[in-house]
Amino acid sequence: MRLFNLIKKTQLTIASLIFISGFSYAEPIGDIKESIGYGGITRGKEVYNHDVGLSIELNDQAETANGRMLIEFLDDAELQLKEHSRVLIDTVYYDPNPNLSKMTMRMVSGTARFASGSKGLINKANIEISTPTATIAVRGTDFTTTIDEIGRSLVILLPDDQGNPSGIIEVSSLGGTVILDEAYAATMVSGYDNPPTSSIVIQGITPNLIDNMFIVNPPEEVKQRIEEELADEQNEDQGILDIDLLDFTELEEDELEEDELGEFNELDIDELDVEFLIDVLDIVDSGDLFDTLGEFDIQGATRGFNDESQYNVFLRGGDLVLFRSVNGLIEIQIGAGGSFTLDTETPTWSGLIVGNDGDDIDIRIKQL
Numbered sequence: 001m002r003l004f005n006l007i008k009k010t011q012l013t014i015a016s017l018i019f020i021s022g023f024s025y026a027e028p029i030g031d032i033k034e035s036i037g038y039g040g041i042t043r044g045k046e047v048y049n050h051d052v053g054l055s056i057e058l059n060d061q062a063e064t065a066n067g068r069m070l071i072e073f074l075d076d077a078e079l080q081l082k083e084h085s086r087v088l089i090d091t092v093y094y095d096p097n098p099n100l101s102k103m104t105m106r107m108v109s110g111t112a113r114f115a116s117g118s119k120g121l122i123n124k125a126n127i128e129i130s131t132p133t134a135t136i137a138v139r140g141t142d143f144t145t146t147i148d149e150i151g152r153s154l155v156i157l158l159p160d161d162q163g164n165p166s167g168i169i170e171v172s173s174l175g176g177t178v179i180l181d182e183a184y185a186a187t188m189v190s191g192y193d194n195p196p197t198s199s200i201v202i203q204g205i206t207p208n209l210i211d212n213m214f215i216v217n218p219p220e221e222v223k224q225r226i227e228e229e230l231a232d233e234q235n236e237d238q239g240i241l242d243i244d245l246l247d248f249t250e251l252e253e254d255e256l257e258e259d260e261l262g263e264f265n266e267l268d269i270d271e272l273d274v275e276f277l278i279d280v281l282d283i284v285d286s287g288d289l290f291d292t293l294g295e296f297d298i299q300g301a302t303r304g305f306n307d308e309s310q311y312n313v314f315l316r317g318g319d320l321v322l323f324r325s326v327n328g329l330i331e332i333q334i335g336a337g338g339s340f341t342l343d344t345e346t347p348t349w350s351g352l353i354v355g356n357d358g359d360d361i362d363i364r365i366k367q368l
Contacts, residue, residue, distance in 0.1 A: 028055035029092045030073035037067025039081070061329075062087045064110070075117030077103070077127075082211050085110025094121050102126045107145045111211050113158075115142040116167070124167075131155075134173050134189040134196065141167030143180070144207070146214045152190045154214055154222065158207055159183035171196045188222050200225040295337040296320050300353040309349050320355060328367055 032041075032054045039050040042061040048054055050062070050069045062069060062079070063086040071079040074094060081087060091104040101122040105114075107129060116124055116138055127138040132151030136143070142158040143166075157180040160166045168181045175195030178187045184205060187196040202219045294315055301313050301322070312323040318336040326348060334340050339360035342353040346367040 028057055030056040030071055032056065032069060033072045034070035035067065037065070039064035039067040039069050056089065058089065058092060060089050062089065073117060075119045075121035077117035078115045080113040082111040085112050087112055098123045104128045104130070106130050107147060108132065109147050109149070111144060111146045111214070113144045113207065133192055134171050137170040137172070139168040141169050143169055144210045146210065152188065154186060154188050154218060155180065156184060156186045156202065156210060157182065186219065186222055188218065188226060197222065197225050197229055294318055296355050298353065298355055300351060309344065309351060311353070322353065330365060332363060
């Protein structure tokens with residue numbers, strides 16, 4: 001349970017807003033239609049069992065343990081989570097003009113299936129789904145994502161009722177973009193800056209067969225395509241086929257020590273220390289990750305990942321972001337030039353982080 005106590009010493013300006021992930025005061029945007037086994041909806045400080053009929057609101061986190069969940073949105077879009085899966089519902093709003101409506105979600109782990117709605121309330125060009133390593137642009141479609149424990153993402157386009165491709169999706173990373181436009185076409189994205197593998201059609205599967213087993217054992221067609229592309233690049237060290245997911249040791253390397261650039265970027269975040277749920281592609285597009293800390297003079301933390309406090313510190317659009325995900329998610333965004341004092345008390349670390357003179361905003365976080 002997280003307790004956030006925000007105290008303003010002076011009037012906050014729009015440029016000094018604080019955003020803490022998890023707070024939501026939105027109207028319902030959908031509800032749970034099916035649930036099996038164990039799972040829940042996290043909303044702010046509260047956790048609700050995933051009972052049929054429970055309303056879904058903006059910024060909800062849907063998660064399953066040994067269970068499954070089906071969420072239906074107001075436009076009839078469906079989000080299905082299989083066992084041990086987690087999705088963050090970032091942005092969903094409906095405007096009378098579908099071109100102004102928008103839907104964005106972050107699929108964090110496990111296997112999820114998304115089917116766009118049939119009511120036409122949202123222009124499908126305004127639907128975007130992200131994973132830890134990729135962004136999926138939806139163009140009227142039904143697809144699955146399977147995400148392993150270090151963020152590698154397998155995306156599969158599903159067929160419609162007649163067996164034809166259900167639409168088109170674009171899967172993008174910092175390394176490039178791949179279009180999936182055939183039934184059961186798939187691509188794997190293994191890292192933020194790695195290009196998606198070229199499209200390959202998986203044979204002999206149905207939607208019901210797509211689950212978390214693909215984390216341990218990706219489809220043979222995907223394995224073969226990765227091998228072929230690695231051979232073309234003569235860079236076998238980066239292939240998923242060279243990694244035994246049951247005996248994974250690459251995380252023993254200290255990437256921070258090997259960073260020759262001396263600058264923090266999203267590749268420096270150790271996802272075993274912190275579950276990195278921020279939309280990294282948005283951050284990189286802004287170019288801010290490679291700048292200094294701009295108008296902020298920080299005490300008690302440095303740019304990048306701070307091992308003791310487990311905070312990631314970086315810029316987003318000129319604002320300062322402090323992100324932590326250890327037994328709960330904390331995301332704080334301070335407007336450019338803002339002055340703040342962050343007092344964090346958790347079972348694993350307690351301390352202060354001060355920005356500029358620290359006089360304008362007091363943020364006190366107590367995690368039990």
